[in-house]
Amino acid sequence: MDLLYANDRAGEYPDSWYAATTDALPPFAPLKGQKSADVVVIGAGYTGLSAALHLAKAGLRVCVLEAHRVGFGASGRNGGQLGSGQRMGQHALERLMGSEDAARMWTLAEDAKGLVKSLIREHDIDCYLKPGVAHACFSAREMAEAHEDADHLNTRYGYDQIQKLNRDEMHALCPSPAYHGGTLDMGAAHLHPLRYALGLARAAREAGAQFFERSRVHDIQTGARVKVRTDHGHIEADHVILACNGYLGGLNRQVAGRVMPINNFIAATRPLGDDAARVLTQDVAVADTKFVVNYFRLSHDNRLLFGGGESYGYRFPSDIPALVRKPMVEIYPHLHDVQIDYAWGGTLAITIKRMPYLARLAPNILTASGYSGHGVGTATHAGQLMALAIQGQAAGFDTMSRVPAPVFPGGPALRTPLLALAMTWYALRDRLGV
16 A cells, blocks of 8 residues: 555645644646755655755765655654654663663663754754653553662663652642653653644755655666656756655665555544643643554643544544544543544554664665654654765764664565554453453
8 A cells, every 4th residue: 555645645744733823835847847956855754855965064965855745654644752762672782682782772862852942042942841740650660660660770870860750649640540650751751743744844954855755666776876866857866865764655675675665643632721730730741551552632722632543444544533532531531522623644664663664775875764653853863874874974873773672573575464463462462461
């Protein structure tokens, strides 16, 4: 199935609260005819935008090709959480990669958070950046594990931004009967994701990057000079950055075997007014411990933005509000009849290890994707790391590329039905509290 067009109108942003509260950039013209560049970036999400910005600031000629609009994909639709660390916890990374590389991965993750915050400051991006992400647990066992993780980050890595919360403290922050305790990370943050993406695009354009929207890439011909073809033109370049994430399709089989698209859904309620304090008492974001994770926060106009719900096919369900309302009411029973003003879906991408896949596909073709729900910081940073690698500074890119990236069983052909089976099993575990 062609996910670029399966659930969306060509060249249009989804009917999301994010799109409704953002002034879109004027459309960029499609690519026509032949062009030449130092670097072609395929995909105008956080990865591609960050890469284009950093390359253009370094003086390289950069062309960005986007099949729809800048920030059209997951970068303009996600939960807006800028989390600490990697998607995989530090204990697991230490077992997977050894203590030295795990420590490097922690440093890179801190660099990623810092990069997002510095770009927002430097380019005056109005995206409602606010500190604080809480991790909410459903049981005493999960709470103990979260507290031990916080202690480990403090003792081993010197990270002291996490507050451990018992049941009463969690309830004082998040008045839901569902949660037993957790943590609050004030070094993490949340933001308006589409406004952030468009801010990166403006900065990259001002630095000299050229953008072409409605320019889907069909073919990449490798060689000393790479030729990238679209419907109505092509670009020859010294380097290519593949930054398509869940919308890669069949553009590269090596990536497709390791990075799988999945859909996720968010709803925005009506403005809650004074009732917002019955959802959150501080302006922080929350993510919980379910495998099919619930994540939520209040918007700047006091709506509840709630992400959750299970979907195993690539087509969006016909009733997204009902899909999201079910887990929302499990967390906040008093919202069972609340009006939902916006509901939308989007396609992200996961890997088996839930860690990003960075790779050098050819001497002059780099890729980064598979952020597994941790992309606000990681994708922005991956774009910078690829820009640096092209300029001969590849240490960070090489560290990230050493993360093991197994191929999904069955490859691209069988990964979807296998994912459906796995998601059904994990959803069942969530319901049983296993």
